[in-house]
Amino acid sequence: MTEITVIDTGISNIASVRNAFTRIGCRVITTNSPDKVLGANILVLPGVGAYEQGMNSLRKYALVEPIKQRVMKENIPILGICLGMQLLAEKSHEHGLHAGLGIVEGTVVGLKTNSADFRVPNIGWYDVISNKPCVMFKENDRSTIFYHVHSYYLECTDPDDVAAHIEFSGKRVTVAIERDNVFGMQFHPEKSQDDGLNLLSRIVDSMSN
Numbered sequence: 001m002t003e004i005t006v007i008d009t010g011i012s013n014i015a016s017v018r019n020a021f022t023r024i025g026c027r028v029i030t031t032n033s034p035d036k037v038l039g040a041n042i043l044v045l046p047g048v049g050a051y052e053q054g055m056n057s058l059r060k061y062a063l064v065e066p067i068k069q070r071v072m073k074e075n076i077p078i079l080g081i082c083l084g085m086q087l088l089a090e091k092s093h094e095h096g097l098h099a100g101l102g103i104v105e106g107t108v109v110g111l112k113t114n115s116a117d118f119r120v121p122n123i124g125w126y127d128v129i130s131n132k133p134c135v136m137f138k139e140n141d142r143s144t145i146f147y148h149v150h151s152y153y154l155e156c157t158d159p160d161d162v163a164a165h166i167e168f169s170g171k172r173v174t175v176a177i178e179r180d181n182v183f184g185m186q187f188h189p190e191k192s193q194d195d196g197l198n199l200l201s202r203i204v205d206s207m208s209n
Contacts, residue, residue, distance in 0.1 A: 002208045003027045005040035007067070007084075009057040012046040013190070017081065020190035024201045037066040041076055042207045047083030051092040051108060051152070054083050055100065064101065071103055077181040077207040078103070082150065085177065085184030089154050103182060105157035111150070113169035121151040126166045126175075128187065134178045135206040136163045136185075136199060144195050146187035148175070153186055181207075 004026045008014050014030055021028045021044070031037065045067070047054050058064050071078045080088045089100045092108035100108070111120045128146050130137035137144075148166070153173050156162050163183075164176035175186040183203055189196030 001025060001027045002042065002204055003029065004042050004044055004204070005036060006030045006044045006046065007037065007058075007063065008032045009045075009047055009054060009061070009063075011049045011053055011057055012084070013048055013188075014046065016190045017044065017046045020197060020200055021204070024197055024204065026204060032061040032063065034062050034066040037063060038070060040070065042204070043067065043070065043076065043078040044081065045078060045084035045087060046081040047087060048149075049083060051083065051086060051094040051100070052096070052098050054087050055098060058087070058101075068101060068103065071181065075181050077183065079203060079207075080184040081190075082186060082188060085186055086152060086154055088177075088182065088184055092152065094152050104154070104161060104177060104179070104184070106154050106161070107157075108152050108154050110152050111168060111173065112171075115169050118169040121149060122168060123149050126168075126187070128164045128166055128175055130164045131162045132160075134163050136176055136178050136183060136203060144199075146175075146185075146189065146192040146195060146199075148187045150186055154184070 008030045070076045086108045088103045161179045163178040165172040177184040
């Protein structure tokens with residue numbers, strides 16, 4: 001049984017994330033302990049809410065350096081979900097300028113629309129279109145539906161980091177990233193029924209091999 005360490009920042013939908021990983025057969029540990037993060041083999045960073053609040057929570061529990069050490073220096077895998085993916089970035093322009101974990105090169109910016117067909121925040125089910133064959137999205141997964149709730153998204157410096165996008169108000173908006181041991185998704189796999197569970201299972205299989 002694969003053991004997953006879910007970082008509990010106090011601002012995430014931790015119960016539904018935990019349940020999703022339990023359903024795919026994982027043993028789940030939830031923690032805000034730096035020592036447990038340093039001892040983890042697979043990290044999951046979920047989160048909802050504001051960027052500044054998320055980073056302040058990581059600092060409050062002294063988790064910033066342990067996460068960076070395990071992921072950037074020791075190369076253990078990490079999955080960021082929703083705000084958790086955004087926190088992997090270098091910085092965010094949400095309500096000011098805020099430094100992130102700096103694990104992924106890129107900036108979090110706000111969604112914009114001039115169309116009555118699109119609204120911010122972006123809430124609902126969207127076709128997620130893969131950018132490349134990768135662990136998260138195989139070549140035949142050209143479009144899969146996932147549930148989104150967000151007003152900001154991560155613009156990656158390197159386009160090769162982008163695993164998938166949605167079409168939002170005439171623009172390609174990054175909603176999944178993958179590079180080496182780092183994975184992220186803007187949408188909510190735990191709320192995306194079978195497609196979400198299948199995606200989590202695929203990622204966990206890759207992380208544990």
